[in-house]
Amino acid sequence: MEDSKVTVILEAARKRFAHYGLTKTTMNEIAADIGMSKASLYYYFPDKENLFVAVIGQDFDEFVKTIDALISKRNKASFKLKKYIHMRNQLLNKLFTLAKIERSTVSEVLKPVFGEHRQKLLAKEKELIGKILELGIKEGEFIKFNVSNYADLFISALVGIRAQSVGVAFIYNSELEEKINHQATLLVDIFLKSIQKA
């Protein structure tokens, strides 16, 4: 019962965000969309920002499931790592598009919203990337190396690519996404070259 109400709220919120973006959506509108009182909506979510984080959370959970499925397949670890980066970029692209945030305010507007959540998501990402790297070592595709250090560095580099690109750009658009994809692909190639057996 509670769960289904939350689902209905998240669905309505997602639609609003997708059409109008984070800043132009109000809690009142979301409540009206689903015929819920403002008080009831605020009972479930204290503010728009937390609602947005919950919507993002759904997408991230979906991403984790997809990656878990990917990891359990019989493909090479190098393929999995490339696929991971591709799907990560898709996910983040979707989230930024959902927020419809323009200009370099991206990080400023999203930072307080994400806050504590961000580090948890990155820790989960480190775990997933670590699993892929360990598989590659176990199956003899990669040389032995410190998986934790490599995964840490890999995540940091991915964070840097996005931060640098978004920070310089004025508008978050497909051109920027392409630049990020390109750099992330180069990063994977460089990493793989350094760990793949000759």
Place this chain on the structure above:
Amino acid sequence: MEDSKVTVILEAARKRFAHYGLTKTTMNEIAADIGMSKASLYYYFPDKENLFVAVIGQDFDEFVKTIDALISKRNKASFKLKKYIHMRNQLLNKLFTLAKIERSTVSEVLKPVFGEHRQKLLAKEKELIGKILELGIKEGEFIKFNVSNYADLFISALVGIRAQSVGVAFIYNSELEEKINHQATLLVDIFLKSIQKA
């Protein structure tokens, strides 16, 4: 005449920053230290933040000179790249220590101060790293690759390493610096492995 006044101001400001940090230093104190009127000091620098950026600018100019000298030496490009990272970390360590900024407010306090300057400094860094990479290709130490893309990615990764480490940490200290040094060293190793001739 003008120049020497600026030098005196910068020297006094640097001492104040080094002792008390950015937030605890006031323009009044700096003016008093050098027996200058507040009005005169404000004539040269509109506020404390701009003064801080000017002090940082001195250190960065010094860094660029040292790197230029390094580039012109006869060492291997791989040595130069490692040295570059080492000196870059030293420089940034010094700047953060100068600001005496604690907790994860580092980026929030320093961001508005740096602002436009930051991208200029990173562009200069890209140029320096690009020079080293090109030397390595020219002298047959490295395979051929797109220097601009590699330099871009390298800078982004360095930015990410620092942002990730500082963002997670509560206090900017020598332990954190060591972690950053360690990750940056691993990054250089991975990069070099992917471009050095077998």
